Amino acid sequence: MATAATKLLLIDxxxxxxxxxxxxxxxxxxxxxxxxxxxxDASTIPLIDLQGLFGPNRDDIIRLIGExxxxxxxxxxxxxxxxxxxxxxxxxxAGEFFRLxxxxxxxxxxxxxxxxxxxxxxxxxxxxxxxxxxxxxxxHCYPLEEYMxxxxxxxxxxxxxxxxYCTRVxxxxxxxxxAISESLGLEREYISKNxxxxxxxMAMNYYPPCPQxxxxxGLPGHTDRNLxxxxxxxxxxxxxxxxxxxxxxxxxxPNTFIVNIGDQMQVxxxxxxxxxxxxxxxxxxxxxxxxxxxxxxSPEALIGPAQGLIDHEHPAVYRSFTYExxxxxxxxRGLRTECCLDMFKIPSA
Ligand code: OGA
Ligand code: NI
Numbered sequence: 001m002a003t004a005a006t007k008l009l010l011i012d013x014x015x016x017x018x019x020x021x022x023x024x025x026x027x028x029x030x031x032x033x034x035x036x037x038x039x040x041d042a043s044t045i046p047l048i049d050l051q052g053l054f055g056p057n058r059d060d061i062i063r064l065i066g067e068x069x070x071x072x073x074x075x076x077x078x079x080x081x082x083x084x085x086x087x088x089x090x091x092x093x094a095g096e097f098f099r100l101x102x103x104x105x106x107x108x109x110x111x112x113x114x115x116x117x118x119x120x121x122x123x124x125x126x127x128x129x130x131x132x133x134x135x136x137x138x139x140h141c142y143p144l145e146e147y148m149x150x151x152x153x154x155x156x157x158x159x160x161x162x163x164x165y166c167t168r169v170x171x172x173x174x175x176x177x178x179a180i181s182e183s184l185g186l187e188r189e190y191i192s193k194n195x196x197x198x199x200x201x202m203a204m205n206y207y208p209p210c211p212q213x214x215x216x217x218g219l220p221g222h223t224d225r226n227l228x229x230x231x232x233x234x235x236x237x238x239x240x241x242x243x244x245x246x247x248x249x250x251x252x253x254p255n256t257f258i259v260n261i262g263d264q265m266q267v268x269x270x271x272x273x274x275x276x277x278x279x280x281x282x283x284x285x286x287x288x289x290x291x292x293x294x295x296x297x298s299p300e301a302l303i304g305p306a307q308g309l310i311d312h313e314h315p316a317v318y319r320s321f322t323y324e325x326x327x328x329x330x331x332x333r334g335l336r337t338e339c340c341l342d343m344f345k346i347p348s349a
Pocket of ligand 2 (some may be wrong): 222224
């Protein structure tokens with residue numbers, strides 16, 4: 001049973017709410033159509049075993065990663081090297097955080113997207129017309145020592161457990177970036193060297209049970225604006241990925257992460273790799289927690305198509321820009337499905 005604290009920040013705080021408030025209801029043309037969503041298995045969204053990434057099978061694994069980035073924009077990974085206890089600990093901490101009394105949670109509240117640590121609800125309540133059925137805590141997490149002092153201190157082990165997780169996920173992200181660089185035929189360090197000082201952000205998404213999930217979203221369709229996302233989710237389905245015009249449910253597989261290509265990777269790869277639309281839907285019965293890590297350039301980093309991928313047949317699709325410029329455009333225009341990338345395209349001759 002949902003406790004009194006398992007409520008959205010801004011929703012009517014009436015116990016046993018059995019209808020979605022009007023502010024969450026999408027226009028009819030923009031609803032999730034849940035009956036038309038297709039199921040997936042490990043072959044629909046490739047499940048890649050990273051076990052031999054530093055052994056003799058490296059080339060094979062890199063080929064699989066490259067194919068997944070090109071064809072799907074999404075893949076799942078197992079044997080990723082992050083210990084189960086570390087993953088369990090952060091999932092538990094996230095659950096505990098969202099079950100804290102409201103007064104405790106709200107100490108972290110802000111609706112200003114430029115704040116590096118903040119609890120908020122929906123997506124961007126200052127700009128959006130319809131709300132989303134989600135609360136989220138966003139944290140910057142690299143370099144750790146610059147941000148950790150801003151993080152919540154309740155639950156008491158929050159900083160320790162989350163810090164440990166962030167360090168591990170960063171190591172994994174760097175390995176993936178090397179593999180993705182190689183899969184593009186670039187030198188192993190190419191991507192990593194072009195991210196300035198690097199950045200790492202994290203969200204803890206909390207989707208409470210929803211009485212009318214067919215009327216609203218946890219998160220509507222969007223692409224991730226960062227470089228790559230490494231998503232940890234609990235055992236409740238909710239993530240869906242758009243493929244060939246159809247939404248596909250990515251059902252959770254224990255001990256795996258979902259990796260997806262973000263807008264910056266699409267730019268660096270000069271459109272070879274795709275930043276794919278995805279969304280989160282909610283359900284009547286169970287709360288859901290997901291924890292994406294958004295690996296990204298630092299704000300001053302200059303992003304553009306890799307020189308090595310530009311030639312006569314493949315002219316540069318995008319102009320160069322700083323990540324800061326991109327980031328501001330993104331937050332100001334809201335979570336729309338049209339690609340923010342279009343604003344950075346070079347008009348074709
Ligand atoms: C996101 C996202 C999906 C999920 O936070 O960008 O796509 O399953 N989340 O929560
Ligand atoms: Ni996303």
